[in-house]
Amino acid sequence: TASGAEILAGALQDYDRGLVMGARTFGKGVVQTVIPLPYNRRLRFTTGSWLTPLGRSLQRARDAQGRPIEEDLDTLPRVITPMGRTLINGGGIFPDLEIENDTLKTMERELIATANEVRVLLGLRLAEFGFEVATILLGNDQKPSLPEEHFERFLGQLEEEGLPGELLSDEDVRSYLHWQARINIAQRMNDVGSEADFRKERDRVLAEAVQLLLLSDRQTQLFQRLDDRVSGVRNEGAGSERNLRPY
Template sequence: MTHTNLSSRLAGALALLAVAAMPAFAQTTASRITPGDATASAGEDVFRSTLEAISTLHMSAPSDSALWERAIDGLIEGLDDPYAEVFTPAEVAAFEEQNTGNYAGIGIQITELNDMVTVTAVFNATPADDMGMQEGDVIVEIDGVDARDFTTDSVSKVVRGTPGTQVTVKVERAGYDQPIPFELTRAEVHVPTVRSGAFDDGLAYVVMDRFARGAVQEMDSVLREYPAMNGLIIDLRGNPGGYLDEALMLSDLFLSPGQKLASTRSRTPGRTGEPTEESWDDRVPPRIPDVPMVVLVDEFSASASEILAGALQDHDRALVVGQRSFGKGLVQTVMPLPHGRQLRLTTGEWLTPLGRSLHRPRASDGRPLPEDVDTFPRIQSELGRDLVAVGGIFPDVPVADDTLTLAERDLLQAAVDAEVPLPLRIAEFGFAEAQALNGAGQAPTLREQPFQAFLDQLVSDGLEQSLLEADGVEDYLRWRASLSVADRMADLGARAEFLQSRDPVLREAVQLLRGAASQSALYAAAARVVEAQSTGDPGAH
């Protein structure tokens, strides 16, 4: 007898012994696991039988719900699609809040400062704003419960709720001996998507952190707020996307009627090999047709960000500066499922007006697949500018972000090792200075005496004086502190002025715009910069 035959016989004998050893109830159950109806596929038949066997016989006694959860996970994993997902009801709510900027609450932003949950922003036309809550109020009680030991998450969970319901919040405020009570009725709150400011020479600076509902109206309001702007910078760095129709309508604000905004190529439902194509064209006249524009992107600019940047780049309407974008050029369709769940699937791909694919292939864990940049297809814009035609948005002027020096990294590591909460201390400093400057009617600035007191506090907290005296460290802390002051005073223009000293991408955009009176002049200046980069010449603006 050969070894193979022996193995086969042993396997068969063991299988027979296993069936014979089954308890009677198990043998009865196994006999019931039979093929399904005639319309079921072989795969479906095997799946249902396997599920029933595991549910009934496996010694771990898994519940049906647990098995179904794992089966769903297996279906999603089998797609090898890093963007496919099934959301639970809680995840659906979080997804909606992130993408719409809407939630039900009282309309405040809170931060833990000096070990207390402190109001750091009050949004306009919200219950908190209407009742007179202020920045700097310290939350000490909610609905009769002492909240002095609450975290920001704990406070958020309690003050949020169903619109129309009430919550009582008591706060401590400087100058008042007793806590101030606020009887608040929860309402729908919208957190703005677009923040704007201006440089002293008339350059407008707009930051978009997502494409939420209302983004188009917010951008339109910004454009009307600066009617005499000399240039516009739209910062999409770190923007993961959002609602794609908002991106299309945003593009519509800057392009001319009839110009293509984007297109999609999707699978025809129920069929393979028959793609469906759809495109969208501009319908309204441009808001600022003669204002030169720059768009900033980085490796975290994705999806709707790339739709907007690609449309403006294709039509020679904006210069793109920064780093290659993420490359999420896929159409995501979200479908309702029973019991409050939702399914997100990739159903197609987005193309820019010139037909460039934004998709960058990735593994199921999200890592980009290997690629040869030299083989990328290219296409020319109407002005003859050379554009890479696949894998995200490639900037017209590539500029890398700033990195920390060795001394700065040593400072941050030492703060962690000494358990000194450096980011929190910076936030506390910025908040205190913002209150003082607002009270004095002054613009954001870094006052020397309070800053030196801030450095002394860091030493008292446990940082070595020698670390603060290392080359460049104090300048770094001055920069961080200045940004914190501007943030707390909600002055994006001042923040942008401070930001430039350590933000080469923004600095490059500002320098290019300041030397260009038109979009064509801006492209000419950018071409000189790119040429200088290729030859190693640091000066050509």
């Protein structure tokens, strides 16, 4: 759940047990009691709130429509961890290193929308295809990969189910499906290393996390690597700093 993930991430930060990377979390930190009313109505009372071990509130301030209220991050209160790290107390969990996720490209979004329109269960088809190819590779004692002939056959099957051939021939669409297919193949082969390698191609958070871990032998070194990474980003210029920075 949203609250559970935020509680865990906040505790890891507060106790200096790890680094949190990515984007600021949603900020759901209240406990509600639901009372049933006549005519299938319900009344919700806020009866508690979640705090991290250092007392940071998880609940993010929102307006009547549920939209986050704009904040000046410089004015939000801070707490200090046992190792001397400064954390923001402002609702939600602020990552130690902010990394913006890559969004889907236009044609990738078109693929997903079209698949929904023509009722092609794209996720299921990728899983089935991954299992099929994984079975072949395991039988030949091979590592996770995607032979071109199998991929072309998969695209042909999708076209037969109703996806336009023109859409499937788009370079971005092919690249996206090829990436997803390789991940599914590695999963079916229980090859965690290959799956992570495939995911890193487009998952900036995972790629950055793995890089920091590979460069660090102990926890204090990991924190130092983070500081070095942040300093390097700042030296690259303001444009880069907006995309990758500490809170």
